[in-house]
Structures are given as structure tokens and as C-alpha cells.
Amino acid sequence: MTKITETAHTFDVAELSLADSGQKRIEWADREMPVLRGLRERFEVERPLQGVRIAACLHVTTETANLMRTLHAAGAEVAVCASNPLSTQDDTAAALVDKYDIPCFAIRGEDRDTYYGHIRTVLKSSPHITMDDGADLVSTVHRECGELAEKIVGGTEETTTGVIRLRAMANDGALKYPIIAVNDAYTKHLFDNRYGTGQSTIDGILRATNLLLAGRRFVVCGYGWCGRGIALRAKGMGAQVIVTETSPLRALEAAMDGHAVMPLKKAAQIGDVFVTATGNTTVIGREEFSVMKDGAILANAGHFNVEIDLEALSELCHSRRSVRPSVEEFVLDGERSLYLIGEGRLVNLAAAEGHPAAVMDMSFANQALCVQRLWCERTAFEPKVYAVPQDIDDEVASLKLAAMGLELDTLTPEQEQYLNSWRLGT
Ligand code: ADE
Secondary structure (H helix, E strand, O other), rough: OOOEEEEOEEEEOOOHHHHHHHHHHHHHHHHHHHHHHHHHHHHHHHHHOOOOEEEEOOOHHHHHHHHHHHHOOOOEEEEEEEOOOOOOOHHHHHHHHHHOOEEEEEOOOOOHHHHHHHHHHHHOOOOOOOEEEOHHHHHHHHOHHHHHHHHEEEEEEEEHHHHHHHHHHHHHHOOOOEEEEHHHOOOHHHHHHHHHHHHHHHHHHHHHHOOOOOOOOEEEEEOOHHHHHHHHHHHOOOOOOEEOOHHHHHHHHHHHHOOEEEEHHHHHHHHOEEEEEEOOOOOEHHHHHHHHOOEEEEOOOOOOOOOOOOHHHHHHEEEEEEEEEOOOEEOOOOOOEEEEEHHEEHHHHHHOOOOHHHHHHHHHHHHHHHHHHHHHHHHHHHEEEEEOHHHHHHHHHHHHHHOOOOOOOOHHHHHHHHHHHOOOOO
């Protein structure tokens, strides 16, 4: 059920009565997010974002809710919409509105028009800052509301695909305001992309299929940080991992990490499970579908639903039907069926709950600190894509270590001197 209510704020969520359950899950996630919680406590006192309007386009999950609470505590006026039509947790969306007074525009399974309608709605707040995951918000600003861009101080981008799009915009001279590429912080991609995607992708596949991975041939297309994590976890569960790559360096790394490496055309004939994590389009297509074994499982872990060629799959199949929640069967020629998870959308969010909170803790602490930096030093930034400032990355790492109760050694003065000297050798 969709409710659109005109109150102090407008909102569009599936069902407000889910708010109690959403709040409990948000609080549960918060227990696993000590770094973000610490920032929230600091922000409640310092109010560094007092009156700042933030439009956020993120996966509407319990972890995102805790980020929104943190920005709210800093004094910001936040409005959030979904960054993927199938990743919204409806109870979280309801709780944002009903329990935390944060306008939310997101309904799980919304169609494309509603998805973009929600993006346009959050932009109506005339934001000072945008927060994006995949760059649909920033690209809408640039394509449809150029005048808004003049007033936007800066933005942040959460994911690899979004950063690639934004760098392309910057290279074309089209980017009108500065963006900090949160994805590129070490405390983001080394953990979120690798261990977060690694675990949550397997989680999504297992929740959808209840498959035994041990002994299965598990094909991972792409060996970036996400692919590395997925392969690592699949191997840990006893699967025989096959990696397909276009980069010689990454292929070599996959081989030395102990995985089989071969072209997708070959892997297609023997794989049991296929996961795309390339960020590219039409990775698995007609040619591969035509040779896959009966029963092969298809899943995508990349940001957009373009990696598995859904059009070709629909054209090739004689019939299709839903066989389990999040699993669709495509009956091809003769006797073969292929099984697609989560409509080819991000499997970890479509069929599970996304990355665990403990890893989003670091990603979203980076987000909160980058927003603060963009706002407080707004005259220092130009319309470019910036790396996360090193001191922010270091602060997030130190806070996480402290929260985990882990301590470091410190260099002695002699060691400091040794490291800074070129005179000492053999
Ligand atoms: N991206 C991947 N997992 C996520 C999560 N749990 N919350 C928000 N964004 C995510």
C-alpha cells in the first residue's frame, strides 16, 4: 500500500505501520556501528551541519537509516530516496518517517518512473549537498535541473560505478560541483567492497536458493575488490571458484590466489553458479546462455542490472515463472532451465539485507565526515572528483580499531629516524 501524506514533510513509503519493526532493526544495526554512533554523539553537541539541506540517494537499509540519524543529529535537514528500485527495506523507510522524522521516498519494487519521481522529489528540497550511490541523483541534477547545481556546495559518492560515471562527467567538463569519492577511501573499498560484498552476495544467493556451495563450480566475472571478496568467501565454503577477467594483472592475481582462470565462454559450459561483479554491461549474454548447463544459477553483484543480458534471456526462453521468492526460472530450448536471482539486480540487497552493519559503519563514517568537510571548507573545493582526505580515512580506521578493542604498536624514535634516512643500508 502506498501512502502519500502531506504533513510537515511529504513522504512516500509502502506502509507506515511497519515503523516499529523498522526501528527495532535500525537499533540492532546501530549496535554494530560504533564509529558512526560516536560521530552522532559528537555531532549532537557540535551541530556542524546546522540548517544544511542534504538530498540522499542511497539504498534504504537499516545502516543508511543510522547515517541519516547521524546527519540529522548534526543539524542537517535530510531527505532520502532509494538508489535502486529493489533494495529498499520498507520497514526501515517507514521508521525513518515515523520514528526519526526524516522524509523518505522509497518503496521496494518501485517502477522506473516512481524511482526517478522520488529522485526529483528529494531534489525539490534545493539541497546544499548531495549523497549518491551510483550517481543517478547527480546525473539527474545535471540533466534536468542545472539551476540547482549552482547552489550545491558538493556531493559524495558511495560506489565504484558512481565514481566511474562522475569521473567521466568531470573529464567531459560537465561536472558542475565537487564530489568526494567515498568509495575510494581505504576504509571503504578494502572492507565494504571486499568483505561486505563478499559475504552479502553469498548471503543473497543462499537465502534465495538454499544451495550447497561445496563442490559447486562458482564463476565470478570480474576480480575487482567485490569479485575478490565473493571468490574468497565462495572458496571458503568449498566451491571451486573460476574467475573470468579482461585485465591481465587481475587475472594473474586471481590465479595466484588459487582460483581457476578462463574465458567466460569456457566457464559458461561448466559453471553451476555465475556472479557478475564487473560494473560493465552485457557480461553474460546470449552466447553464454546458449551453452550453460541445465540448472545454472545467475546472479549480479554489480550496481546496475545491466551485467546479465535480461533482454536476450527473455528472448531465448520459451516460458518463465517465479519458483521461489527472488528466483525466476527461464525455460530455454529443449530441457534446460536457467535461474535468475533478484531480477538481475544487486543480489545482496535484492535477496538479502546488503552489507552487514559492521562494515557499513566505516563506509558511512566516511560519508558523514566527508559531508562535514565539504560543508565546513566549502570554498576550498572546485568542480572535480576528490579523493577522501587522508586524515578522514585514518580517523575512521583508528576509531574502528579502538571500537574493536585493538591496539597498535608505535615506532621508536630510532625506527622513525631509520625510515627517514637513506644513508643506512647493508
Ligand atoms: N550497500 C551495500 N550494502 C548496503 C547496506 N547495508 N546499506 C546501504 N548501502 C549498502
